Amino acid sequence: MILSNIQQALRLLMLRQWRTLQRKNTEGRGGLLVLLWVVPDNPQNGQLNCTVAAAGPWCFGVRVEEIHHEFWQKQAASASPCPAPDPEELCEFTEVHGPLHFLLSFQVREGRLVRCEERAQTEVFLHRLSLTNARVKIHLRLKLDGEIYQRIISGKTESKVILEDQAVIMDVACHTQPPVFVGRGPWCQRGHPVRGARLPLRTPPEAMEQGLYGELSLLPITILTPCVQQYPNIVTRLTQIQVLLYSPSNLPVQGLSAFLQQLPAHLACLELGLPGLSFTPSPSQTTTPEHNGCITVNTENGEPHQKTEAERWPDVEQTLSVFLFLQHRDPFHSQLSDFVASEELLEHHLEEVLRFNSKEVTAVMNTALQSTLKDQQQRQKVNEKMSSALRVMLSSVSSVVNSSSNLEFRTTCLDRMKVQNTYELSASLHQTLKRVTAGRCLPSSKCYSVQTGANNGVSENEI
Structure with a gap:
């Protein structure tokens, strides 16, 4: 239940944010906070509180009143208003991303088992949200059953x-x-x-x-x-x-x-x-x-x-x-x-x-x-052609060494490959050929990281 409420709040925020940025023709960075906690005085009452907050350029100018109105029109039967969390809970978030542009707090009734399942599903949902919103750093903070869990989900590249x-x-x-x-x-x-x-x-x-x-x-x-x-x-x-x-x-x-x-x-x-x-x-x-x-x-x-x-x-x-x-x-x-x-x-x-x-x-x-x-x-x-060629090469080299009647030549081959016998020689030759061929690098290939010099945090060309 709590996840559906979080989804609804984020849907309203994303739709409004998209329309705002579309008019401004900008793509802002910022942060998103999802905070879940139970009432400290009575953690067994089955009431679970949630706050969804946003800060930074990505959500600047959103109409908070409009989002609140639409949220309570849809979720009045499944959620009820609750006081905002202690300002200290938001302090770390605002220190990183600046003043809040959006804040919504609500309360739902959940059982302990459902609460555990919702926790895992919420984390999966936020991770997938981050995959297509790489410039928004998502903060997940849980204060449930006497434990504190927090994770920051953000795009690396x-x-x-x-x-x-x-x-x-x-x-x-x-x-x-x-x-x-x-x-x-x-x-x-x-x-x-x-x-x-x-x-x-x-x-x-x-x-x-x-x-x-x-x-x-x-x-x-x-x-x-x-x-x-x-x-x-x-x-x-x-x-x-x-x-x-x-x-x-x-x-x-x-x-x-x-x-x-x-x-x-x-x-x-x-x-x-x-x-x-x-x-x-x-x-x-x-x-x-x-x-x-x-x-x-x-x-x-x-x-x-x-x-x-x-x-x-x-x-x-x-x-x-x-x-x-x-x-x-x-x-x-x-x-x-x-x-x-x-x-x-x-x-x-x-x-x-x-x-x-x-x-x-x-x-x-x-x-x-x-x-x-x-x-x-x-x-x-x-690779199939390369594998066939390697087997032929290995067989040929092994046959030459094994069939040689020149003891000095055979000893020199074994010493150069640092092996004791011809069986070890075959395995060592295979590993050497494998390392040389598989490790062959072509920096001029069509990999975007070579063409554009793209590194972590740098956007590559639009597609």
């Missing part, structure tokens, strides 16, 4: 993506460590968004009967991490595909829809160069922001040649994130309440909308995935 009529600043930081054989070579610490084709969506008749009018569309953005463009010989293996759905207000839609859960069965796995796909839900007890209902790549039958331990190349596991941005435009909308009502209708009928456009959505997903994975498919072909 930014990339600006232009949607239909707004800009989204995405967090594209990648925390995957480079393989040991890369050494001190350059390693790209970011993902590179690939914008797919905008898909116009048809509105189902039942949704139109409820009042959902205007133009609907879906825009896919894909990000493959880690980026290995500078290392053409590194063997990669796609292990997961995350599908993240966002509403027109740029809020993450909670839970993966039934249609998207069934999507793996309808994707063209052979054309994508993937052995198979399946949806793997995450148990609520182990839900984390990074793994919350993913499409898993099946690898049981993915490699025709079973490599021996000596032949095995180190694989770099990659994750493909697919951001699906829902867009809605209605020329007759002018009030904040109009935008909120339409977005709520869209989310309520989302399953019907996706199924009503199932063929088109599946096709645009296939196209987006093919566009993102085409380099990986080419890399796999090159």
